[in-house]
Amino acid sequence: MNNNLASKDKEYIWHPYSSLVGKQDNIVITSANGVFLNTNDGRKIIDAISSWWVNLHGHAHPYIIQKLSEQASVLEHVIFAGFTHEPAIRLAERLLEILPGDQKKIFFSDNGSTAVEVALKMVIQYSNNIGKEPGKVIALEGAFHGDTFGAMAVSERGIFTNHFNKYLFEVDHIPFPEEGQEEYCLKIFEEKLLATTVTAFIYEPLIQGAAGMRIYSAEVLEKLLVIAKRNNVLCIADEVMTGFGRTGKLFASEYMTTKPDIICLSKGITGGTMPLGVTACNAKIEAAFLNPETSKTFFHGHSFTGNPLACAVSNASLDLLLNEGCKKKIEFLNKEHKAFKDKIKASKAIRKISVLGTILSIEIETFVDTGYTNSIRDELYDFFLNRNILMRPLGNVIYIIPPYIIEEKELNFIYEAIVDLLKKRQN
Ligand SMILES: Cc1ncc(COP(=O)(O)O)c(C=O)c1O
Incomplete structure (x- = not known):
């Protein structure tokens, strides 16, 4: 057996988005603090992308670690069906206070893809629960909403989905509302809504991350949302990347007057420390599930739903974020x-x-x-x-999407x- 960590890594581990015959070894990180990742050969690497956009306050933030450790010593995990706990309740209450659009309920999961998956299942079952045949979902060209099957379905067909396209449910993708193309995008959206029954419109507000940090205007998104609402189409804001200050406001949805019915969160909500996903919904969605019939229940859950450590960390991250x-x-x-x-x-x-908030x-x-x-x-x-x-x-x-604690000299x-x-x- 080879004792070298990088070679063992190559031998045993399958890394995300990485060829199994990649030429370069993965870099072994032994510790991290602030904006720096420390390697086993003594390098200090600046994390300019917040480790896939998750880290808000720097690595190993003492306050987050303290809250994590306090939580770990009292309750590390408990099943979240039939049981609950203070960190989750506190987090849900605080999120409902700050989320745009009168959100009424918080559903926990573990990552961005599951937050989207939950949103899609919610809108489909919403239709069923109110006795309406669910229609299509509309998304934007270039969209990336995650790697699970529902999330892939609403994403652009391309390198991330190509092997799976025939297994994905049908979604209409409307043109990206690029500067100069706004009217065209709005026209196609109106046409689709006339041609077919549409249940939901899902979008990454103001900026598509994986598509190459592509920015579009709040004005055109406002128009898209107005059209959607006028046609009784549910609006799902995927704020997995944009949430928690990245675009300059707490949530990108704050730039528009018309608010989403559902908001998907992950990445920033975790403070970069413990995996967490959230799907928030408003009273309209909630109402369709206020029914004691078993068949109307939302049958979705994960073993680690509402994990207390993740919730405690997220509360700590919120404390830091909401600070002046x-x-x-x-x-x-x-x-x-x-x-x-x-x-x-x-x-x-x-x-x-382009610059949008903290993203260059x-x-x-x-x-x-x-x-x-x-x-x-x-x-x-x-x-x-x-x-x-x-x-x-x-x-x-x-692009640069750094932890907010980055110093001027590091920038x-x-x-x-x-x-x-x-x-x-x-x-
Ligand atoms: C907008 C958006 N939604 C969903 C996801 C999926 O999140 P996760 O990687 O946590 O599954 C991503 C990931 O980059 C994303 O940018």
């Missing part, structure tokens, strides 16, 4: 990103650069289509990693690396 200091950090990040954007936007190496994204000019499989991806990944920065480009799109270190990359590509 954190709000200032979010504003600071936005200001810095905007200033940096202005500084570099004229570079010929950039096709497009740059589409690198490659003279071929922007996309996840763009061949420049590995080169970009290595460029930043060689400088001890973890970026995980989405094809030719690089500048990332910006400088980007400037060097642009210089290199311009020459």
